[in-house]
Amino acid sequence: MQTVKVDLTNILGLTNQEILMRARADLRLGIPIVLTDKGNEAVIAPIDVLSQARLDQLKSIDENSFILITARRAQTLKCPVYDGNFARIQIGNAPNIAFLKAISDPSLDLRNPLKGPFEIMREKPLRLENEVLLLLKSAQLLPAAIISRIKNGENFASKNKLTYLQVDQLAELALSSGEIADAITAVIPTAKAKNSKFHIFRPEISGEEHYAMEIGKINRDRPTLVRIHSACFTGDVLGSLKCDCGPQLHAATKMINDQGGGLLIYLNQEGRGIGLANKIRAYSLQDQGFDTVEANHRLGFEDDERDFQLGATILKEMRISDIKLITNNPSKINTMNKFDINVTERIPLKVGQNKNNLKYIETKAKKSGHLM
Helix, strand or coil, X not given: CCCCECCCCCCCCCCHHHHHHHHHHHHHCCCCEEEEECCEEEEEEEHHHCCHHHHHHHHHHCCCCEEEEEHHHHHHCCCCCCCCCEEEEECCCCCCHHHHHHHHCHHHCCCCCCCCCXXXXXXXXXXXXXXXXXXXXXXXXXXXXXXXXXXXXXXXXXXXXXXXXXXXXXXXXXXXXXXXXXXXXXXXXXXXXXCEEEEEEEECCCCCCEEEEEEECCCCCCCEEEEEEECCHHXXXXXXXXXXXXXXXXXXXXXXXXXXXXEEEEECCHHHHCCHHHHHHHHHHHHCCCCHHHHHHHHCCCCCCCCCHHHXXXXXXXXXXXXXXXXXXXXXXXXXXXXXXEEEEEECCCCCCCCCCHHHHHHHHHHHCCCC
């Protein structure tokens, strides 16, 4: 695999977006990348999927390698936060990768209660570190990494066949959701909607496909009934009682079908955008008494990491501009209006409440503003 730069077009014509996708894929495989920003050059390795052998290699590159974690995680560890959004901890004589994973993963805290004391680095906050955390989140990994400083980053990346990125291009790409294409369509009858057509959408800057189920006949001369649903493997597929996602999905599908037609958009943004593995970590924290929002924060994520702009983009691709939105979430309405999709009416969706998800539903109302 040849080393590539974000700002160069190689013989294969890879775009900046494709290079970003490659970097995310490498990180998810535990392969380090090289990131540079105006003379600040470093090898970035995600702790979430890091091996002991790779850790040993990184320590040999830079004896001053350090752990990068979010400010929220640092506060949980009782570490002072000098740098705003993040904290930097010297690796020092960290015994093994298990120790580093215990530092970065709050779902392991009960199994590893005694950690520290830590030597916190106190330097000028750098843009590179902020971008590392955002990149890890976009790859649905825990926002925690080993940072090893190097010189001649482009040459180092070339010799080690690592993906090479520059912060300027990375920050620019983060501002755009990019293009999205309706890749393939087929008629697939379902139990709740016999007359339905499936659309597979592929975004330009993400490996995740998103789906739309066109139910019945859509009349574009009047507002279209729409549900924008985020993937929930445990609820939608397994019937988990910890959330109300499965009942909402099925009720919305039936509602659209009963009304004669509309659109169900299914966004692959599992666990409010943090991914299935991190959602299961959040469930582990909820078992310890934390609510949904608190669990996300302890993992280093925001309340909600989803991008509803994708829903607006899909609607535009399907030539739908006025909608009646089935939702309890004001954020979806605000995002639709922001991106020129006119929400003429909100249709509430109150189903699936049970004794196992009462706290979850209450938290959505109290902390996330859902209209329950």
